[in-house]
Amino acid sequence: MRFxxxxxxxxxxxxxxxxxxxxxIAGIISLAVFKLNYGVDFSAGSNVDVKVTKNVxxxxxxxxxxxxxxxxxxVLITPGTGRVNIxxxxxxxxxxxxxxKDTLAKNVDKSASAExxxxxxxxxxxxxxxxxxxVLLASLGIIVYVTIRFEWRFAVAAIIALLHDAFLVITIFxxxxxxxxxxFIIAVLTIVGYSINDTVVIFDRVRENMRFAKIKSHADLHDxxxxxxxxxxxxxxxxxxTVFIASVCLLIFGSESIRMFSxxxxxxxxxxxxxxxxxxxxxxxxxxxxxxNVKTKPSKTTT
Amino acid sequence: MKRIITFLVVVVVTTAVMVGTTPSLLKDxxxxxxxxxxxxxxxxxxxxxxxxxxxxxxxxxxxxxxxKRANVLGTSEPDVTTEGTNRIRLKMPGVTDENVVRQKMKxxxxxxxRSKDGTEKKADQYNKIELYGNEFAEGGxxxxxxxxxxxxxxxxxxxxxSKLADITKRLLNKELAIFMDDTLLxxxxxxxxxxxxxxxxxxxxxxxxxxxxxxxxxxxALPLKLTEKYSQSVGATLGQLSLEQTLRAGIIGSxxxxxxxxxxxxxxGLIASFTLIVYTWLLIAFFYFAxxxxxxxxxxxxxxxxxMAVDANIITDERIKEEIRSGKSILxxxxxxxxxxxxxxxxxxxxxxxAAAVMFGLGTGAVKGFAFVLMLDLIVSIxxxxxxxxxxxxxxxxxxxxxSPKMLGVKESEIRAL
Numbered sequence: 001m002r003f004x005x006x007x008x009x010x011x012x013x014x015x016x017x018x019x020x021x022x023x024x025i026a027g028i029i030s031l032a033v034f035k036l037n038y039g040v041d042f043s044a045g046s047n048v049d050v051k052v053t054k055n056v057x058x059x060x061x062x063x064x065x066x067x068x069x070x071x072x073x074x075v076l077i078t079p080g081t082g083r084v085n086i087x088x089x090x091x092x093x094x095x096x097x098x099x100x101k102d103t104l105a106k107n108v109d110k111s112a113s114a115e116x117x118x119x120x121x122x123x124x125x126x127x128x129x130x131x132x133x134x135v136l137l138a139s140l141g142i143i144v145y146v147t148i149r150f151e152w153r154f155a156v157a158a159i160i161a162l163l164h165d166a167f168l169v170i171t172i173f174x175x176x177x178x179x180x181x182x183x184f185i186i187a188v189l190t191i192v193g194y195s196i197n198d199t200v201v202i203f204d205r206v207r208e209n210m211r212f213a214k215i216k217s218h219a220d221l222h223d224x225x226x227x228x229x230x231x232x233x234x235x236x237x238x239x240x241x242t243v244f245i246a247s248v249c250l251l252i253f254g255s256e257s258i259r260m261f262s263x264x265x266x267x268x269x270x271x272x273x274x275x276x277x278x279x280x281x282x283x284x285x286x287x288x289x290x291x292x293n294v295k296t297k298p299s300k301t302t303t
Numbered sequence: 304m305k306r307i308i309t310f311l312v313v314v315v316v317t318t319a320v321m322v323g324t325t326p327s328l329l330k331d332x333x334x335x336x337x338x339x340x341x342x343x344x345x346x347x348x349x350x351x352x353x354x355x356x357x358x359x360x361x362x363x364x365x366x367x368x369x370x371k372r373a374n375v376l377g378t379s380e381p382d383v384t385t386e387g388t389n390r391i392r393l394k395m396p397g398v399t400d401e402n403v404v405r406q407k408m409k410x411x412x413x414x415x416x417r418s419k420d421g422t423e424k425k426a427d428q429y430n431k432i433e434l435y436g437n438e439f440a441e442g443g444x445x446x447x448x449x450x451x452x453x454x455x456x457x458x459x460x461x462x463x464x465s466k467l468a469d470i471t472k473r474l475l476n477k478e479l480a481i482f483m484d485d486t487l488l489x490x491x492x493x494x495x496x497x498x499x500x501x502x503x504x505x506x507x508x509x510x511x512x513x514x515x516x517x518x519x520x521x522x523x524a525l526p527l528k529l530t531e532k533y534s535q536s537v538g539a540t541l542g543q544l545s546l547e548q549t550l551r552a553g554i555i556g557s558x559x560x561x562x563x564x565x566x567x568x569x570x571x572g573l574i575a576s577f578t579l580i581v582y583t584w585l586l587i588a589f590f591y592f593a594x595x596x597x598x599x600x601x602x603x604x605x606x607x608x609x610x611m612a613v614d615a616n617i618i619t620d621e622r623i624k625e626e627i628r629s630g631k632s633i634l635x636x637x638x639x640x641x642x643x644x645x646x647x648x649x650x651x652x653x654x655x656x657x658a659a660a661v662m663f664g665l666g667t668g669a670v671k672g673f674a675f676v677l678m679l680d681l682i683v684s685i686x687x688x689x690x691x692x693x694x695x696x697x698x699x700x701x702x703x704x705x706x707s708p709k710m711l712g713v714k715e716s717e718i719r720a721l
Contacts, residue, residue: 051544115535116534116535117535122532126667127667127669127670130665130666130667130670134662134665134666134670134674135662137661137665138657138658138659138661141658141661142654142657142658144657145654149650185669185670186670186673189662189670190677193611193655193658193659193677194611196651196655197614197652197654197655200647200650200651200654201618201647201651204646204647204650204651205647208643231625234621235614235617235618235621238563238567238617239614239617241563242559242563242564242610242613242614242617243610243611243614245560245563246553246556246557246560246609247556247610248556249552249555249559250549250552250556252552253548253551253552253555254548254549254552255544255545255549256545
């Protein structure tokens with residue numbers, strides 16, 4: 001597989017900037033208006049996953065709940081193949097949990113096995129806060145390292161791309177009303193790691209090309225960035241392809257409990273590859289262009 | 304020739320070691336609750352007396368006594384950790400009946416030894432608290448048959464000898480009742496003044512009764528009051544199903560990746576596939592030795608870690624292709640390609656590692672666990688996908704096995720003439 005990428009990434013970047021800024025604004029609005037669709041991890045209640053060997057209808061479960069005096073207003077029952085999810089808005093007491101399990105075994109399916117999650121939302125919120133805090137400070141660590149190994153402009157561009165990716169995934173989850181639970185937080189952390197890895201690889205090539213390039217004008221700089229992106233394009237595509245395959249396999253064949261995680265990963269991966277190429281690299285170009293010794297000359301058409 | 308033999312020996316030995324050790328590694332790896340089934344409770348501790356403070360010591364003490372209690376339940380390796388300033392997390396793999404756990408954990412809220420002070424209205428009332436459970440020496444209680452070998456008695460030990468001496472002197476031939484919260488357990492009579500801090504309690508107990516009493520005394524009273532904050536119980540079957548599904552997904556994904564690598568990069572791709580397998584094996588071995596408990600998101604992160612490892616190989620192999628295309632000989636292309644890509648991959652790995660290390664330092668719970676696995680991922684990836692890959696590839700190139708650019712996945716027509 002070999003690709004020729006004679007595309008002016010830098011020139012096209014303004015459209016991608018607009019696209020990303022628009023998405024970010026949409027994200028801010030969506031988060032402000034709709035917020036995130038927090039799962040049971042973030043709202044008090046009990047989430048019961050029951051594994052059954054036969055198909056069970058919603059009505060059957062409802063009847064069981066009413067009979068066992070466990071019925072709550074707004075209880076959510078989602079039957080699926082081989083399993084039923086029951087979500088109680090009020091936390092079940094240990095005794096109620098036991099009653100539920102007994103009744104299910106007695107009235108629905110002898111071999112029913114249930115997974116009960118009782119959650120104090122405070123815990124999830126704390127983990128969320130902890131994750132945000134950890135990502136922000138990890139960004140500082142990245143800035144320090146990249147500034148030492150490369151230069152500060154790379155660091156700034158990489159961090160913007162990283163935060164962009166994390167925020168974009170959150171935005172998409174907010175807009176599509178996908179459920180956010182604890183594993184989503186882990187997925188966002190993974191995306192952050194992937195995004196930085198992806199960006200650094202392209203920046204490394206920019207740095208290498210800068211070493212041999214004689215930069216006299218913006219046009220030269222422009223060329224270096226385009227050249228670096230196209231030289232690493234095959235790698236970017238191959239890597240995204242393989243990691244994408246791994247995530248899609250998890251999404252399709254993986255267990256129900258990590259479905260949202262896999263979905264977040266798939267989205268994040270695409271965002272990560274997109275931002276390294278169309279956001280981070282042009283951003284670096286923009287920052288570098290502000291440097292005094294790079295004279296502004298009318299830019300020639302690039303090849 | 305020598306290099307080819309070295310190559311074969313390395314590959315065969317590594318494969319043999321992997322094949323030989325993998326079954327036992329997989330068997331002994333700790334699986335988290337979500338995979339194995341079990342029960343998890345998060346407690347929040349509060350001082351028993353109002354206005355009291357929770358010290359780190361008291362929290363750890365409480366965690367210890369919880370662990371002891373969990374051990375008494377006879378489950379496999381309960382895991383008790385303190386979190387933050389006032390939380391204790393208890394994980395009990397394999398426990399399916401959480402009611403028993405809850406009962407047992409809550410039960411010895413306060414163990415007291417009490418006597419009558421004259422204000423009692425009923426025979427089984429004892430109003431004066433003489434000793435608290437936490438005044439007993441840790442693990443000091445034991446049970447054994449009495450002298451006649453007819454019944455069982457319980458030996459106890461207190462921390463403050465003089466206090467026990469005082470009490471036994473005052474209560475000689477009177478009852479010293481043992482209470483769990485407000486429930487009377489036993490009411491033995493003090494038979495002698497005890498000055499050495501030890502005593503034995505006898506009262507015609509059966510073996511079971513004696514064991515129960517000594518356990519309860521050993522568990523003592525909790526230094527802190529615990530309230531259940533969060534609990535999760537996972538049916539083992541469900542966990543098993545999740546594990547199988549996730550593993551199957553991982554295997555399918557990995558196979559596609561390996562196939563892709565071999566098709567696109569040929570010999571280097573083959574080596575990459577081999578080192579990726581070694582990477583997976585080494586990571587599992589690390590998990591084993593570091594005692595990492597695998598959880599579902601952990602496995603997912605692990606499979607995705609393979610993605611990052613693939614990237615390292617792709618960067619190197621792609622770079623070698625590029626060098627070949629620019630007209631270099633195979634040997635110098637492999638040398639130059641490995642050298643240049645080494646820096647790229649290292650920078651990417653180190654940057655990610657720094658991010659992971661910061662997350663590990665600041666994170667709690669799942670964030671910390673994730674960061675830890677990520678750090679392991681990166682270290683193992685550097686060992687296998689940079690150094691080991693390069694070593695194997697160099698052996699093959701120098702051994703003159705790779706003769707045409709085709710074997711590196713480059714078409715002759717793509718090569719620029721010098």
